[in-house]
Amino acid sequence: MVKRERLGVILSESRLPELIASLTETYRIFGPSKKDDGESFAAIHKSEELALDYGNTKMSPKGFFFPQTESLMWYDSADKKAKQDKPEVQPTLLFGLRPCDALAISYLDKVFLSNEPQDPYYRQRREATKIVCLACNSPSPTCFCTTVGCGPDSEKGADIMMYKLNDRYLMKALTPGGEEIFTNIDVETEPATSQDIVEKDDLVNKACQMVKRFVDIDEFKEKLNNFQGPWWEKLAQKCLGCGICTYFCPTCHCFDVTDEVVKQSGRRVRTWDSCMYPLFTLHASGHNPRPGIKERMRQRIMHKFNYAVEYYGETFCVGCGRCIIHCPVNIDIRQIIMDIAEER
Amino acid sequence: MKRAEHEIRSNVGKLLKQKKIDVFIGYEKGTLPLRTSPCFVSSEKEARKLIWNSFCTNNLAVYLPHIMSRVKNKRSTRVGIICKGCDSRSLVELIKEKQLTRDQIYIIGISCSGMVDYKRILSQVNSDEVIGVDETADEITVRSKEGERVFSKEENLCEPCRTCKHAVPTVYDMLIRTAQQPRQATTSDSTVHDFLMKPREERWQILEQELGQCIRCYACRNACPNCYCKECFAEQTKPRWFGVTTDLTDIIFYHTIRIFHQAGRCVDCGACVRACPMNINLRLFTRMLVDEVKERFGYEPGVAPEELQPLATYSAKDKQDFMIEPE
Amino acid sequence: MKNPYMPIPVRIDNINIENDARDIKTFRLVFLNKEDADAFNFMPGQFAELSILGVGECPIGIASSPTEKGYLLFTVKRTGVVTTKLHHAEIGDIIGVRGPLGNTYPFEKMRNSNVLIVSGGFAFTTLRATVKYILDSANRFNYRDLTVIYGARTPGELLYKSELWAWEKRNDLAMQVTVDKGDKSWSRYEGFVPAVLKKIAPAAKQTIALVCGPPIMIKFTLPVLKELGFSDDSIFLSLEMRMKCGIGKCGRCNIGHKYVCKDGPVFSSAELQKLPQEY
Structure with missing residues (x-):
């Protein structure tokens, strides 16, 4: 058991293998792991599999709670009754998650849990999962978290916050769930000193300076109140209308529900969907309220920076930069924000 | 490169000023190192932001069917576009498929010396550290905090460029030559041959491995100039042809049908592969059709504007050996 | 915990063809279980998802009044996949209902x-x-x-x-x-x-x-x-919109920051004027 300390505890980097070994006794662990094309979350059995010195994972971790393909229910035509599919859940730990992704999960919580009725599938996975966040010491050039109310040390959504200080980790439990993790592990730690906190603050400050704040976000949001703004046409011109930005986004959560039949039985299945797809809003009558790429791109941006603010009180963008990295025509959401903010 | 860029700017500026075109589709500087971004310019002043370098990979023909279906006055609207060899071949196919007419477009052709695969270069440097990029005739120099690294273009070419035999556009209104020679491939593509040499189990494994990564973002489809259907079979609900999940059966269904729709039309520009965020080697499948169509019908898409598409026409000489006699 | 995605089983009790074109039918549905019937409290204006296993769901306004006890009425025009299947249904068939959903008239x-x-x-x-x-x-x-x-x-x-x-x-x-x-x-x-x-x-x-x-x-x-x-x-x-979940999560039926399925389908003209004209 790790004792609770006011300033947090210090774990020597050399003890990371012990920490992971101890955690695996209680939890299934997923953490960033090196793959051919960058890092992605993978099952971790020992600390060598972890790649904690990373920018961010390629895909966001939202799929842990909201998988791209998920059976909701199944049935066979003999009794015509639907039977609920229950996700298999066991105590899980997302280890080394970036603060932006943890914040995004707190937003998904609002959609699937705070917004009644609750989503039972999401809830089962979410309740079984705890999040150990690793603050960013060296953000990537595509990061813009500080512009959208997040930051390299943002704590929201995390149960435990970790900071890498040279050859040590500073760890702090932020929630009862975090305390619970501490009680479940057996590894030697020391109480953090005020000197450690100074070192941490220094690193966080440096990281904050590396993330460029390029625009006054409030000015941008103010402009969005003009739904008919003249900028959409031009901004949407080069968009191909694929779903990359929405599928890579850690906060995008739109889904489709479809039925599949094989002979006499079948299932109702939930899959990710994207507001960038033309059939997303197509009525059975043939009418489509969002007929073109312009309308669909406006929906995506407005949803994040205007509608979600009204509905959930949050900006549904955490500045992770995944949409920027993967867009096939290099549409850069920072540029969109700047162009609209600066439009006179 | 610089000279070509200058020529593009001044010519586009002139065309816009003289009202010979209404809008021009070209490339502008990207927001990330080693990237460019398609751009639409409609004034002489805007033409100054046009660029040309070895990262101008996007096949801009993809925008034309959409633009043409939306312009109010089809007769008088003229769109200018910059085309590499492969892009021009896409245009030829689009014209054959009546998505646009030749007089609706003004083509600035550029003799292409091969495009460089930015993902390949980024995988060799710490992409977070890149500060700037310089380009000479044969080399790309990447400057980062750690210093400079020089990459040979030839070694880092986009896959389709390695075996491209049409570096000079097949149609154009004006041709711009860069300082380099157009890259004329001497080797043929062996992708398909190598694949077919493998035992069946291994081929299936490769197929599973490649397509299993698909997240159904449809970027391959949307980046492809040939995929202009207003409603794609993949998303149709009336009827729904197959599932929308990421189960392997659904994914294979999607790619197989999409790729079969490319038979006799695919110009092997590689836009689908470059757009794919999961780096799936879709060319493994498209190449097979390219080779097949060439072998059966002697047809290479986009090369000769007057040549009819083999699958859209009938000839008594068409091979019939695909028809299997019942035993 | 109640699963909002699970359809409640109902039996088609009567089918009435409403129009000359024969593409609009009214279905009278009776709950299979009494507790489901008792729990289904609604007011006019609300809708429900009609659910056919193996085909899908479609959102349809409830055409009966809560004062009509013992059944629900849904008047359905044959338009899409689910409504077409429904039109082929016969008396006695078992389908599902998910609801009541949305708000009511004021x-x-x-x-x-x-x-x-x-x-x-x-x-x-x-x-x-x-x-x-x-x-x-x-x-x-x-x-x-x-x-x-x-x-x-x-x-x-x-x-x-x-x-x-x-x-x-x-x-x-x-x-x-x-x-x-x-x-x-x-x-x-x-x-x-x-x-x-x-x-x-x-x-x-x-x-x-x-x-x-x-x-x-x-x-x-x-x-x-x-x-x-x-x-x-x-x-x-x-208002009408393409819908899937009916509970404000799947993200497709919004007009501005309002979800038609959850915050609607009934809106005052004053409310609508504050929303984008995107419906």
């Missing part, structure tokens, strides 16, 4: 006021429920004058015909049925709904207007209501 606001109902074509369903609810002897005294204007393209396209003619004879509501184009036997109003509304000119004072119909009818009805003196917060409309 019954609190309508209390002690006059109620004006303006509707066209196939959109009359939840307003039929409203008429039925208000006319119920347990509720009638809560509302003042009830005026109903209902139109369709032709006499054969009118829904709930026998009920309409019965309502016409009553003296506790003013019923005006109109068709764009009558036939030989048609002896009632002929003309578009907005024109009839203008002719009848119901008083706007202390009146709540409920409007539901095709976009073109709504477009020409709203100015007439304004002319008659109706304010934007006394006009209520019911």
